[in-house]
Structures are given as structure tokens and as C-alpha cells.
Amino acid sequence: MARSDRILLLLQTLRQHRHPVSGEHLAEELGISLRTVYRDIATLRAQGADIRGEPGLGYVLKSGFLLPTMMFSEEELEALILGTRWVAARGDGDLARAANAALTRITAVLPHSLRTQLDENQLLIGPSPAETQSLTDLKPLREAIRHGRKLGFDYTDLSGAVTERIVWPFALGYFDQVRVLIAWCETREDFRHFRADRIDNLRQTGERYPRRKAVLLQEWRALQQHSEATRTADKI
Structure with missing residues (x-):
């Protein structure tokens, strides 16, 4: 286990114990x-952790401590890099x-060992098969979701029919080939899914x-889970 991973795990373990825990127990766990254990506790104390106790008496971490620099396990860092690269792509x-x-901001405050690991990361994002999706401006949709605002727009369905909608947007689904706005539709009085590339004349109300x-x-x-359960039952 990398030293940064080990220290982070020790910190998380101490947080789980409300009462003093012995060094022997920490070592075994x-x-x-x-x-x-003693060396890593000294490292955490040097970084500002209020760890009370001493060998033979046990240790307890006082609440409220955050590491001064960001620390991630190897898998957490890989997940962070992969997810960020996916969004960027x-x-x-x-x-x-x-x-x-x-x-870039996270990289600037990482310890040197983790910064090197991030720079040398080999998890890559392949090219997107949905080039047209990059032309769709999703910022107004995200802002409406963020602030709980109604949206108006014209929507073209798969048959080519165009209808005017007023919706309550609350989620945006990112798929490889499409982006889907999830909303309560006042026109249909029900939940509806709208492909972002089929939305036109978007209006902020x-x-x-x-x-x-x-x-x-x-x-x-809840409705999605019910629909999935129904489909599964139909196959039995």
C-alpha cells in the first residue's frame, strides 16, 4: 500500500472510533x-491533526480535522482522472x-507523489461517436436545473412532429450518443425525456x-424502478 493511501486509511479509521483505540488494534485493522502506526500518527499530527493519546493508552481523533493537502487513494485518483477526462471529452x-x-486546480494542491501519478496516468477516453452532440449548447439546460426554473421550447419527436412544451427540468442524462433532458412536462402532465438535439427555440421563462x-x-x-421491475416480471 502506498504511504499516502495508508495515512488516509489511518485517518478514516480513527474517525470511525469515538473512543481511544490502541495502536495494536490500529495495526491489526x-x-x-x-x-x-506510530510513525503515521506522528505524520498526521505534524499536518495539524488533533490526535489525543500516546502509546499504551490509545488514540482518538478530535473532530473537525481536514488534511491541508488533498489526498486520494490510487483508485480514487484514477476514478477522478477518468471521470474528469470523460467530461472534458x-x-x-x-x-x-x-x-x-x-x-488543474486539484493537481496544484496534490502532494508531489500523487501529482506524478496523475501526470503519468494511462486511463484514456476514446473518441466520441456522437460528433453532432458537441454542437448542442447544454449550459441553459444545466442552469435551469440548477435554479429550478421552467423552460419553454419546441420539440421534434421521432416522427418529425413539432410540439410546444413548458417543462420543469430536474436532471440531464449524458449518454455516448445523446444528451437527454429529464423533466416534468406541463403539456403532457407527466415525466418526459427530451433529446437535447431535438430541442429548438429554447426559452428561459x-x-x-x-x-x-x-x-x-x-x-x-421510483417510476423507473417500477417500470424495470414490471419488465422483469413479464419475462419470468
Whole structure:
């Protein structure tokens, strides 16, 4: 286990114990030597962790401590890099730039060993098969979701029919070939899915919709789970 991973795991383990825990117990739980436990506790204290106790009496971490520099396990760092690269490659312009800026900011405060690991990371994102999706400006959709605002637009369905909609947007699905707005549709009085590339004449109404987006998302997920369970039952 890398030293940064080990220290992070020790910190997380101490947080799980409200009462003093012995060095021997920590060593056994983490699968390391007692001497390493003492050395890593000294490292955490040097970084500002308020760890009370001493050998033979046990240790307890006082609440409120955050590491002064970001620390991630190897897999956490790989997940962060892969996810950010996916957004940079698949997101619209503003979101892609934000992903690259976020990764740059995180890199700046990482310890040297993790920064090197990030620079040498070999997880790559392949080219997107949906080139036309990059032309769709999703920022107005994200902003409407963020602020709980109604949207108006014209929507073209698969048959080519165009209808005018007023919706309550609460989620945006990112797929390899399409981006899908998930919303409550006032026109249909039900949840509906709208492909972003089929939305035209988008209008910001400036009006807040009357329900919490978290509740809408919860209800939509419940309906999806029910539909999936029904489809599974039909196959039995």
C-alpha cells in the first residue's frame, strides 16, 4: 500500500472510533506494523491533526480535522482522472473547460507523489461517436436545473412532429450518443425525456417551478424502478 493511501486509511479509521483505540488494534485493522502506526500518527499530527493519546493508552481523533493537502487513494485518483477526462471529452464547451480547470486546480494542491501519478496516468477516453452532440449548447439546460426554473421550447419527436412544451427540468442524462433532458412536462402532465438535439427555440421563462427538484428526481427514479421491475416480471 502506498504511504499516502495508508495515512488516509489511518485517518478514516480513527474517525470511525469515538473512543481511544490502541495502536495494536490500529495495526491489526490496517495490516501494518505497530511502528508504522506510530510513525503515521506522528505524520498526521505534524499536518495539524488533533490526535489525543500516546502509546499504551490509545488514540482518538478530535473532530473537525481536514488534511491541508488533498489526498486520494490510487483508485480514487484514477476514478477522478477518468471521470474528469470523460467530461472534458464528452461535455459541451463550458462543461469541458470547467472539467479541465477543476483537474488543474486539484493537481496544484496534490502532494508531489500523487501529482506524478496523475501526470503519468494511462486511463484514456476514446473518441466520441456522437460528433453532432458537441454542437448542442447544454449550459441553459444545466442552469435551469440548477435554479429550478421552467423552460419553454419546441420539440421534434421521432416522427418529425413539432410540439410546444413548458417543462420543469430536474436532471440531464449524458449518454455516448445523446444528451437527454429529464423533466416534468406541463403539456403532457407527466415525466418526459427530451433529446437535447431535438430541442429548438429554447426559452428561459424566469419562473420557478412549484416543486423541489430533489422530490421530482426521487419520484422519477421510483417510476423507473417500477417500470424495470414490471419488465422483469413479464419475462419470468
